[in-house]
Amino acid sequence: MKIINVAIDGPAGAGKSTIARAASKELGYIYIDTGALYRTVGLNAVRLGVDIHNDDAVISTLTDELCVELKFVDGEQRMFLNGEDVSTAIRTPEASMAASRVSAVPAVRKYLFDLQKNLAKSNNCIMDGRDIGTVVLPDADVKIFLTASPEARATRRYKELLEKGMDASYEEVLADMIKRDYDDSHRAIAPLKQADDAVLCDTSELTLEESVKLVIDTIKIGISK
Numbered sequence: 001m002k003i004i005n006v007a008i009d010g011p012a013g014a015g016k017s018t019i020a021r022a023a024s025k026e027l028g029y030i031y032i033d034t035g036a037l038y039r040t041v042g043l044n045a046v047r048l049g050v051d052i053h054n055d056d057a058v059i060s061t062l063t064d065e066l067c068v069e070l071k072f073v074d075g076e077q078r079m080f081l082n083g084e085d086v087s088t089a090i091r092t093p094e095a096s097m098a099a100s101r102v103s104a105v106p107a108v109r110k111y112l113f114d115l116q117k118n119l120a121k122s123n124n125c126i127m128d129g130r131d132i133g134t135v136v137l138p139d140a141d142v143k144i145f146l147t148a149s150p151e152a153r154a155t156r157r158y159k160e161l162l163e164k165g166m167d168a169s170y171e172e173v174l175a176d177m178i179k180r181d182y183d184d185s186h187r188a189i190a191p192l193k194q195a196d197d198a199v200l201c202d203t204s205e206l207t208l209e210e211s212v213k214l215v216i217d218t219i220k221i222g223i224s225k
Ligand code: DC
Pocket: 012, 034, 035, 036, 038, 039, 096, 099, 100, 101, 103, 104, 128, 129, 130, 131, 132
């Protein structure tokens, strides 16, 4: 049976993981969140106490002893670092920062490349990230570039923060979003950009349910071609 690979890329805050997870469930595919891999490498560097702003120091953490594993437990992705389940630990702001930093180191991207490739080779999957359609799975059956305006993404993030009882200002969240977009799309290695053959899905004006439907419909049309 042919394996189906779907690549979903897009900027931070576009709802990629929520939408990709819901679409995967509906289609019976596995959902692979590649950001979690960068987060695990970042967490490892933080735990080892190396200077994450120094490329050589980050590279020195990619030893033979380092074991980054992505497993599925009850259908949900879990991340293991040297045998320890770090799925929760990789979600802290510190781990986010470290992930962002180590993801700009070419050796880290190379280190995680085969792992991502191998997962896609043997599973019908939706893989989300920043460079899936352009670098990791250039031959994916369907490629989606999922985005929304900075204002729409900032509004969603702002509401999430308020719901979590955190103090936030909309202007700051928006400014942060615009800066992150700029950094992600201008970095020297694997910059965020839409693959030429990706379908653009803009969810600025859509609810979550409508966004999930748009993505599922786009995948169904893509795989029927
Ligand atoms: O999607 P996320 O926020 O969990 O990703 C964490 C970091 O990893 C983020 O700074 C972008 C980076 N990343 C990447 O460079 N390439 C990917 N395929 C996925 C994530």
